[in-house]
Amino acid sequence: MRSLISWAWLGLISSIATADSNLTHESRNILPSAFSPPKHFRNVNLVRNINLEKSYPRETINVVIENIDKAAQNEYYIPFEQGSLGQIGGLEVVDKKEAEKKGFKVDVVGIDPFSTTEYYKITLPTPIPPKDQLTLSITYFVLSALSPLPREILQTDKQYVLHKFSAYAPSAYTTVKQKTKLKLPTTDVPDAVTLPASLNAEKKEDPQKQGTSYTYGPYSDIEAGAVQEVSVRYEFTKPLTHSKLLERDIEVSHWGGNIATEERQWLTNRAATLKNHFNRVQYQQSSYYNPPTSALKEMRFPLVVGSVDAYFTDDIGNVSTSRFRTNKKEANLELKPRYPLFGGWNYSFKVGWNGDLQNFLRKVKGGNGETFVLKIPFFEGPKQAEGIEYERIVTRVILPEGATNVNFQTTLPLISNTTSLHRTFLDTLGRTALTLTAINIVDELRDRDLIVTYDYPSIAKFRKPLTITAGIFAVFVVAWVLGNLDVSIGRKQEKGKKA
Amino acid sequence: MAVDTAVPGADFFFKGESGRNTRGLLRLLILVTIAAAAIAARLFSVIRFESIIHEFDPWFNFRATKYLVNHGFYKFWDWFDDRTWHPLGRVTGGTLYPGLMVTSGVIYHLLRFLTLPVDIRNICVLLAPAFSGLTAWASYLLTSEMSDSPSAGLLAAVFMGITPGYISRSVAGSYDNEAIAIFLLVFTFFLWIKAVKQGSIMWGALCALFYGYMVSAWGGYVFITNLLPLHAFVLICMGRFSARLYVAFTTWYALGTLASMQIPFVGFLPIRNSDHMSALGVFGLMQLVGFAEYIRHQLPSKQFQTLLRAMVLVVFGLAFGGLVLLTVSGVVAPWSGRFYSLWDTGYAKIHIPIIASVSEHQPTAWPAFFFDLNMLIWLFPAGVYMCFRNLKDEQVFIVIYAVLASYFAGVMVRLMLTLTPIVCVAAAMALSQILDQFLVASQPSEPTESTKANGNANGNADIKDKLAAAIPESLRSTKAPLVGIYSYLSKSVITGAVTAYLLLFVLHCTWVTSNAYSSPSVVLASRLPDGSQHIIDDYREAYYWLRQNTKEDAKVMSWWDYGYQIGGMADRPTLVDNNTWNNTHIATVGKAMSSREEVSYPIMRQHEVDYVLVVFGGLLGYSGDDINKFLWMVRIAEGIWPDEVKERDFFTARGEYRVDDEATPTMRNSLMYKMSYYNYNSLFPAGQATDRVRGSKLPAQGPELSTLEEAFTSENWIIRIYKVKDLDNLGRSHQEAVGFEKGNKRKKAGKRRGPRTLRVD
Structure with a gap:
């Protein structure tokens, strides 16, 4: 045991x-349609890594969360647009500092046809006291996220794929500081949406390129649920x-x-x-x-x-x-x-x-x-x-x-x-x-x-051997009984005479 | 029996009641071993390749079986298949022999009932070998009825089990009607002989039952329908009419005809088709003869007998005349084309090219008899001769069957199958006679010899007595001649020779089965330089591509040979298939294939064709490809449109069928030629393209296609699939559109350049 x-x-x-x-x-519970998660937390610092080296993006969000409520809280929510939730898979959350320990319980909530946003609810094992911080590491995959562009190519052509995402990480809480790093498989990137430098916290060119990695951000004080749509198009001939x-x-x-x-x-x-x-x-x-x-x-x-x-x-x-x-x-x-x-x-x-x-x-x-x-x-x-x-x-x-x-x-x-x-x-x-x-x-x-x-x-x-034995025995018995039945019509032959 | 002096304990096993049991057990063991050998001999293809359905027709049977298993019996009975013969469809439930599928379905459900999860494909693949084991048993029964020798039946079973003539249609995967039909054929004959011998209604009814099963399984049931009446007729003519024959025949005919009429595909044929009239006629004759016999017993007057006999003849003549009249007036259907081709081997080639185009409908070549039957073919006449020595009712049957089947086997390769059972039976009778004479160790003794001769032949006994009375005293020795083998040398020589022949026979059968009859033809095997087997799987590659990557209802046009395979493996609607019920539709496809693109395109549009599939063996040297079958397409199309398609145009002036530079323009512009060789040039250095089947160098300029585009070509180019282009968006013809894409300018008339002149500066 x-x-x-x-x-x-x-x-x-x-x-x-x-x-x-x-x-x-x-394992899905349905919440009332007007549900919005209580704003108990604040994201103090958030770094999102999007790994595009495979045919599906893997996103890792490392976030320092802080309880700004008066009571201890243990429910943290991550929002996703309806529709995109169906593409999210393998979402796992661990305490960054104690990664070896087991992960937290994760539920999908709010499958509701009328709301545009759905949530993953993370239940922390121990409630966080007010003003306390915790570093979460959230990992998930997005399926069917890459779409080839152009849609049709010649047999020997290179293939380019487009990945659309938000420069701001999905969050149900105000984020003080955040950035999004892209890891691309190649340097052949014909298109990457450039954001105005005014949005950037450091007023720098956005995104920052360094070899095969692109960085959007940092951005400061982003409201909950804010979306800044960007996209990259890169070679992916696989x-x-x-x-x-x-x-x-x-x-x-x-x-x-x-x-x-x-x-x-x-x-x-x-x-x-x-x-x-x-x-x-x-x-x-x-x-x-x-x-x-x-x-x-x-x-x-x-x-x-x-x-x-x-x-x-x-x-x-x-x-x-x-x-x-x-x-x-x-x-x-x-x-x-x-x-x-x-x-x-x-x-x-x-x-x-x-x-x-x-x-x-x-x-x-x-x-x-x-x-x-x-x-x-x-x-x-x-x-x-x-x-x-x-x-x-x-x-x-x-x-x-x-x-x-x-x-x-x-x-x-x-x-x-x-x-x-x-x-x-x-x-x-x-x-x-x-x-x-x-x-x-x-x-x-x-x-x-x-x-x-x-x-x-x-x-x-021993159930099966016994069953089979009984079955075969039954067949023999039936055969013996049938063999001894006299079904002849006409007068009976005298006993002692062999048929 | 023979070894009396051996072990004393052996007496217990060889004498009396327990001796009978021992022999019975031995016989059972031998039969089971034979059945196992018959099944094992047919598994070459499963071991070498896999458990797969072979060739063409079996794919349809397999598909129909799956339909039966998935949709139930009644749905199957009413099955209208809209995925074949597009746009006509086929009333499949009413135009097939359901026996095979129902048999597999019953086995499948039985196994399911026992919760054995056996795949329906495996049942279909292994059905033919399993039934061949039963056929061996059935021929044992049949032969045992014919011969007193205990070994004849077992020999017949062995022969039936492994003779290539039967294996050819019953290897694992050859899931065709013949798979069960041969068993039913032999078993029905056995029941018939039993019924005739005993005059028993029970055996007659059983015979009718199995006849009904046979009708549901194979079109070859007509052979039984004609052979049994012929047997009865000959017996009547020989003056052997008896109550036994009357009971057997009338029971069989009445019940069997009713049973056969239950099959929708047969329906009212037994009373409306000429093929079945002989049975009806003999049935009528039987009543007349029976009536006459009855009267004869009542009235002893000799004059009255002659009168009756005359009356019988008159009535028979009247009935025959009436039948002819009915045939002429059209109430009874005249003989079918296939029937005529049985009597005139050239008939099909002239009138029905579609029948002649199938290789198994060709007349048999002489070596084929030896190839398929080996030593049985020379034992066969001996066996038939043995029947004459002791001619009882059942031996008459053997003689008639032998004569008829020999003829039919000579006319069509396929009918070798009906000859095989009788060859096995006759050969076993001959060989068992030899073995029984020579395998006896003890010396023959004089007095037993004469009693044996008397006891043996009941029919001849009285003749012999008469003969003995007639022969003068001095020739007494001829009355009971001293016959027997006394020398151990001759015994051992003969026995040794027979054993050697039997071993050679086994060797030959195994060799033929392994080399000639065990290829699935869907999968091809070749050898790599290092001797290992390489599988060429182009058919399934292309069919699976179609299945996975085209629309569910994309219509595929191909020559009819591949219709069943496309239906079974690619699961896509086809225009024509191996059920060649509509010659015009096939001719339409033939015309589309053999005409220019401008002619073919409208035909394909009218039939909503999405893809065209051709088989091309040029790269690999695979000779069964469409270019080699092309002339049949042309001939069949010519039969319907003699003005538009002409076979002559495909031959060069010297009458050669060529694909190279000298090919005729009609040939080079035909859709089939273009589809076969499209893009083939680019695989070779310029001007080096060769066709390995025809062994000819192709024109330097490859053909161009404008109304079709290449969609898929399999790894070894055996299957090429083309997509039919939609109408041009700008309303141009496809030729113009292709020309525009290539940047060709329209040729403009006028603006001729003047003659070149030497430029002098």
């Missing part, structure tokens, strides 16, 4: 839930891979000592579409010197070491262009889609592999000896240098038949969890299946674990 507890504290933000059968928990849905099944078999994983992906490339159609000649010629391209040509899945039997198929069968390298140190699955994915093209596929259950499952010491702990990655998916964003991930953990008392915990923000029964392979009751859904996830979070605990009585193991 001790190990379980230590794992529980491992997470940054832990969401613990006891899953009842066939119940869906949605695919903007977007996964519309990732379904992931993990099947645990105690009998076979096996853990089978299958991932089904629906990918699309958000990059600029081809102005003329796809030209095979150009593509073949360019493949010799391999220039950067906005087409997705290859994907790499670094799997858990010890994974075996990998397969790569799609709706019409096996895709032969894959390689699976496996040795004692690594298990890499390298996939090539059937065709290179240019902008606007889609590709859906399925990959799967097996693993040794011993590496993932542990029996809990003490207790009644029938409690197990399963530790698996929440999702795996390809790991690309330019990144992949996931609109929705549905992970289903299929536990053995008869598993009860299922608990789980993960550090990824979930939107729903369900426990149901899944009947397969001669099941009588059906296996306990835990379905977890997360939205707006990026591939940087692919190492996050999912820990599932469940009770599996040893008697449940």
Whole structure:
């Protein structure tokens, strides 16, 4: 039990839930439409970093907050425009000074059709006394934020993407001093909106350029909710891979000592579409010197070491262009889609592999000896240098038949969890299946674990062999009875005479 | 039995009641092993490639099965498919044989009921091998009815299990009607023989039931519909009419015809189509003969008998005349074109090019018989001869079947399939006879020999007695000749030879299956220089591209060969497909392909075509491409529009079909030529472009397209997809628009330059 507890504290933000059968928990509460957060805080100093090196921006806001209320407060709000909230993912908040400690509880509030602004509510573990300060580090990703401009390019052209954002960090409170730093992947930046120097606190040129980093600000005394729209356009000749849905099944078999994983992906490339159609000649010629391209040509899945039997198929069968390298140190699955994915093209596929259950499952010491702990990655998916964003991930953990008392915990923000029964392979009751859904996830979070605990009585193991034995026995009995029935019409043959 | 002197304990296992059980168990084990071997032999393609549906027609069956599984039986029955034959659509539910799909659907739901999550694709892929195991069992049953030898049935089962003639249509992935139809064919014949032998209504009804199943599964049911009446007819003509035959035939005909009429695609054909009239005629004849027999039993007068016989003939003649009249007046449908092509192999080529264009409808080449049947082909006549030695009702059936099927197999490659079962049965009978003679270790003894001869042949027994009475005393030795093999040497030589032949047969079957019949044809395999296998997967690359990156209802125009594959893999509407029900529509596509762009474009616009797909093997040397099939498109189009498309125009003055510099202007301006070679030049250094299939150098100037634009070309250029351009925004013709884009000035008449003159400064 001790190990379980230590794992529980491992997470940054832990969401613990006891899953009842066939119940869906949605972790979103709805506030009255006229809601606006009380102005208990003031942002003393705010530095926002926007990292644009991948196909999705990662924003980190380091902010010193101060309680200006008379009472101690523990609820801090971050506003987002309606619509853009649906693109925000993986929002995590930690105390900057004690980053190793677990993160704070974060909720989305105010999904309301009439208000234009929605909020993330951060619940601080200990209320801040008046006049006291705290440094928060808020990290999140913005999905589908980059849009290629021009929208159509030639097959061998460079691609430029446009990122629109506000020079002022989103805040529900007055900010005394703030600036926004951009980290671009290249120095090829044709357009960056210049703000008048009068806005700048130091009356300097805005933005400040230094190599691949641009800085907007500093600005002083910005009101809550103020927006200053700016945009940058920069070269990004890489695919903007977007996964519309990732379904992931993990099947645990105690009998076979096996853990089978299958991932089904629906990918699309958000990059600029081809102005003329796809030209095979150009593509073949360019493949010799391999220039950067906005087409997705290859994907790499670094799997858990010890994974075996990998397969790569799609709706019409096996895709032969894959390689699976496996040795004692690594298990890499390298996939090539059937065709290179240019902008606007889609590709859906399925990959799967097996693993040794011993590496993932542990029996809990003490207790009644029938409690197990399963530790698996929440999702795996390809790991690309330019990144992949996931609109929705549905992970289903299929536990053995008869598993009860299922608990789980993960550090990824979930939107729903369900426990149901899944009947397969001669099941009588059906296996306990835990379905977890997360939205707006990026591939940087692919190492996050999912820990599932469940009770599996040893008697449940024998359910299936007994059922099958009984079934076969029943078939024999029925066959014997039928074989002894006399269904002949006409007069009965005399006994002793053989038919 | 033979080894009496062996282990004393062996008696328990080989004699009496438990001996029978032992033999039964052994037989069961052998049959199960045979079935396993039959299934294993068909798995080459799954092991070498993957679990995939093969070729063309199976893709439709697979798609239909998925529809059945997803939408239920009634929806399937009423299925109107608007994604094929655009814009006509196809009443699919009423124009297919549902047996195959329903079989897979039932298996699927059964497995689902047992909560076994087997993919419908795997059921479809493995259905044919599974049924081949059943076919082996069915031919065991059939042969066991024919021969007294215990080994004949098992040999027939082995032959049926691995003979390439049957494997060719039943490898894993070959999900076609024949997959289950051959089992049903053999099993129906077995039930028929059983019914005729026993005169049992139960067996007759079972025969009708399986006949109904067969009708629901394959158009080849007509073979049964004609063979059984023919058998009955021949038996009547031989004076072997009996109550058994009457019961068997009438039961089968009445129930079987009703069963067959339940299939929408067959409907009223059994009473309105010439193909089925022989069954009806024999049914009528059977009643007359039965009536006559009845009267004969009542009235012993000889004159009356002759009168009756005459009457029977008159009635039969009248019925036949009436049938001819009905056919002429059109009440009964005349023979179909496919039927005529069975009698005249040149018929299809002249009248129905679309039938002739399919390779499996060509007449069979002689080596094909040896290729598909190996040593069975020379055992086959021997087996048929054995039937004459002991000619009972069921042996007559073998003889008729053998004669008919041999003829049909000679006419069409495809009908080799119906010949194969009878070849296996006959060959097994011949071989079992040899083995039974030569494998007996003990010496034959004289008295048993004569009793054996009597016991063996009931039919011939009385003839033999008569013969014995007629032969004078001095020739007594001929009455009961001393026949037997006494020498162990000859026994071992013959046994050894037969064993060698059988082993060679297995070797041949495995080789043929592995090399000729196990390619999915959707996926091509080649060898890399280091000997490893390289998969060429262009078809699926392009089909999947279409599936993922085009509109859900984008219409794809291609030659009909690829219609089913596009429907199954790309899931896009097509204009024509392998169900060639509308010749005009196919000819329209042929015309669009073989005409100039100016002619083709309006045709494509009228049919709302979004994409055009062609198969081009020039880069890889893949010979099954569209340029090689092009002449059939031209011929089929010419059949409808003889004034606009002429086959002659595609040949050079010397009658050659060329694609290089000397190709005719019609050829070089045809849409197919342009689509095949568009942009192909730029892959090579200037003037070096070669077509590796035709082995010719292409013109230095590649073709230009104005109404289409290249949308996708697969990795090895096998599939090329073109998008049909929308109308020009400025109302120009596409040729003008393309010319403008290229910066060509309009050619203006006049303003001629004067003759060049030497400039003198």
